[in-house]
Amino acid sequence: MATSVAGESACAGANNQDVDLPRGERRLYLEEITHAGKTSRPRIAISRSAIVRLALERLAATMTTDDIVDQLRKTGDEHQGKGRKRR
Numbered sequence: 001m002a003t004s005v006a007g008e009s010a011c012a013g014a015n016n017q018d019v020d021l022p023r024g025e026r027r028l029y030l031e032e033i034t035h036a037g038k039t040s041r042p043r044i045a046i047s048r049s050a051i052v053r054l055a056l057e058r059l060a061a062t063m064t065t066d067d068i069v070d071q072l073r074k075t076g077d078e079h080q081g082k083g084r085k086r087r
Contacts, residue, residue, distance in 0.1 A: 020075065 021029065030048050037046035059068070 030051055033051055034046050045050065061066040063071070
C-alpha cells in the first residue's frame with residue numbers, strides 16, 4: 001500500500017537521507033494519514049496540522065538547526081528573492 005512506502009520514505013529522512021516527495025505525493029501522504037485515523041479502531045481525528053507538529057517534533061529530536069540549514073541548502077530552492085509582496 002502507498003502508505004507504507006511513503007512511511008518508509010519519511011523514516012529514511014530521519015536518517016539524513018534525501019527524500020523528495022513531489023508536491024502531489026505530499027498531499028496524498030497527508031490524506032492517507034488522516035484517512036487511516038478515521039478508519040482505525042478506535043477512530044481518531046488527525047489534522048494536517050497535527051501531522052506537521054509531530055514531524056517537526058521528530059525533526060527537532062534528530063537534527064540540529066545547522067543540520068537542517070545544511071540539508072535545505074543542498075536540496076532547497078535556488079530562489080533567493082524577497083518573497084511575496086506584502087500590502
